[in-house]
Amino acid sequence: MSKNVLVLADVRDGELRNVALECLAAGTKAAEGGVVTAAVFGSQGKQLVEKLSHFGADQVIVVPNPQLDQYTTDAYFQAFKKVVEKVNPDIIFTGHTAFGRDVSPRVAARLDIGMVSDCTDVELADGRLIFTRPIYAGKAFVKKAFKEGTILATLRPNNIPALEADTSRSAVVEELEVELAADSLRTLVKDVVRKASDGVDLSEARIVISGGRGVKSEEGFQPLQELAEVLGAAVGASRGACDAGYCDYGLQIGQTGKVVTPDLYIACGISGAIQHLAGMSNSKVIVAINKDPEASIFSVADYGIVGDLFEVVPLLTEEFKKA
Ligand code: FAD
Numbered sequence: 001m002s003k004n005v006l007v008l009a010d011v012r013d014g015e016l017r018n019v020a021l022e023c024l025a026a027g028t029k030a031a032e033g034g035v036v037t038a039a040v041f042g043s044q045g046k047q048l049v050e051k052l053s054h055f056g057a058d059q060v061i062v063v064p065n066p067q068l069d070q071y072t073t074d075a076y077f078q079a080f081k082k083v084v085e086k087v088n089p090d091i092i093f094t095g096h097t098a099f100g101r102d103v104s105p106r107v108a109a110r111l112d113i114g115m116v117s118d119c120t121d122v123e124l125a126d127g128r129l130i131f132t133r134p135i136y137a138g139k140a141f142v143k144k145a146f147k148e149g150t151i152l153a154t155l156r157p158n159n160i161p162a163l164e165a166d167t168s169r170s171a172v173v174e175e176l177e178v179e180l181a182a183d184s185l186r187t188l189v190k191d192v193v194r195k196a197s198d199g200v201d202l203s204e205a206r207i208v209i210s211g212g213r214g215v216k217s218e219e220g221f222q223p224l225q226e227l228a229e230v231l232g233a234a235v236g237a238s239r240g241a242c243d244a245g246y247c248d249y250g251l252q253i254g255q256t257g258k259v260v261t262p263d264l265y266i267a268c269g270i271s272g273a274i275q276h277l278a279g280m281s282n283s284k285v286i287v288a289i290n291k292d293p294e295a296s297i298f299s300v301a302d303y304g305i306v307g308d309l310f311e312v313v314p315l316l317t318e319e320f321k322k323a
Contacts, residue, residue: 001127002034006089008080009052010097014044016051018204019095021162023155024056026122028163030091030129035059038171039083041068041076046173053171056163060171061087067180070189076103077110079178084111086176089150091129096154096259097203108152115152116144118259120159120282137255137278157204158261159282195248202251205234207264210253210280213240214269214290214309221247223313224268230320236260236280238270254279268309272297289313 005027009020020038027036038057040048045062052060063079080103084092094100096118108115120141121132131144131153202208209228211221221235228235236258237251253260255278265283270276272288272295280286281300288301289309298304305312 002032003030003090004034004087005031005036006084006087006092007036007038007057008083008092008094008100009038009040009048010095010099011040011042011044011048012201014042014047016040016048017095017097017157017201018162019097019155019157020052021055022157022160023093023095024052025163026119026153026155026160027091027093028056029124030093030122032124032127034090037061037087037089039063039080039087041079042066043069049171049173051165053169054165054167056169057171060173061176062173063176063178065178065180067185070192071099071102072185072187072189073102073106074185074187075180077106078180078184080107081110082178083176084113092150092152094152094154096156100154104152104154111150113150113152114146115154116146117154118156119153120156120261122153122155122160134278134282137274138281139274156259156261158206195250200228200232200234202234202236202253203258203260205260205262207231207233207266208236208253208260208262208280208283209233209266209268210236210238210270211241211247211268211309212238212270212276213244213246215241215246216269218246220269220310223310223317227266227313227317227320230317231264233264233266234262238273238276240270240273267297267301268313270297271295272300 007023010017037059038052039061043066049060116131119131236253242252255275261282266287286301287303288297289305293306
């Protein structure tokens with residue numbers, strides 16, 4: 001039976017994030033021939049309509065208020081709620097990103113919608129949607145299905161491949177005016193200051209090079225940065241490295257940091273504590289570099305190199321430069 005699907009597109013710096021396209025792929029599968037509507041917020045929303053339609057949206061609702069150019073909980077909550085009320089979807093998808101994690105439970109609670117978060121897969125079985133999500137900090141996965149009612153699901157980035165772009169597609173476009181009264185917005189973003197090192201987005205990166213306490217200092221991250229530049233990778237870290245002051249907490253991967261699912265994860269000088277594994281063990285290929293052959297990181301690694309990271313990482317950089 002066809003379903004009415006809504007995708008709330010995750011936008012950063014005026015660009016669609018990959019996870020928005022991944023949500024459209026999940027939405028197309030879940031719709032079973034029904035309509036997939038994408039909603040996009042902010043004054044640059046109209047410029048994103050074409051890409052949304054190429055990647056699976058049949059209909060796009062643009063909410064063009066400039067108050068939605070930067071994420072704030074109150075503004076996005078009001079706009080998201082309004083779009084849900086208008087579309088009356090059976091299923092809603094958005095990214096399991098900082099924004100999706102913040103606004104989704106609020107909307108689900110207010111509209112009395114069932115919610116499943118951090119999904120790594122969505123499949124159809126006997127006309128039912130089955131959602132897969134990690135439990136026990138990623139040690140196991142559970143499959144969930146809903147008996148009835150509207151479902152709101154957040155999708156973990158990098159798990160469901162986006163559809164191939166079909167440039168012949170064009171969506172029906174509608175603008176929706178949402179009145180956001182100034183006194184209903186408790187926060188106002190005046191400026192967003194990003195760190196200069198913010199290159200590849202860690203949560204969507206295809207390759208992540210991570211450093212642990214084994215890098216020994218802030219300067220110890222330099223060889224990792226060089227390898228990352230050659231591979232077009234993002235640099236991450238364990239909490240051990242963050243706590244030691246070697247890097248910013250924005251790089252932390254794990255239970256209390258970011259969750260990443262890259263194609264390749266290279267762990268350098270990381271012991272492999274359960275809390276770190278919770279953030280990276282779903283990576284497709286894991287390479288561990290550690291001096292200690294007994295380090296637990298080797299139990300999840302596809303390839304292990306027992307050695308000093310300060311010798312191994314520069315050698316890898318040299319080899320990849322030649323490739
Ligand atoms: P260590 O455990 O000290 O390991 C350093 C490793 O480097 C060792 O295995 C050593 O053999 C190796 N090494 C040293 N020198 C070299 C060298 N020259 N070359 C190669 N290898 C070398 N941790 C996270 O990462 N993310 C989280 O989100 C997180 N959340 C937590 C939440 C809670 C509630 C708690 C209690 C802990 C959390 N932790 C988290 C901390 C976690 O338990 C570990 O303490 C932390 O991951 C250890 O970091 P590490 O592996 O870098 O350091």
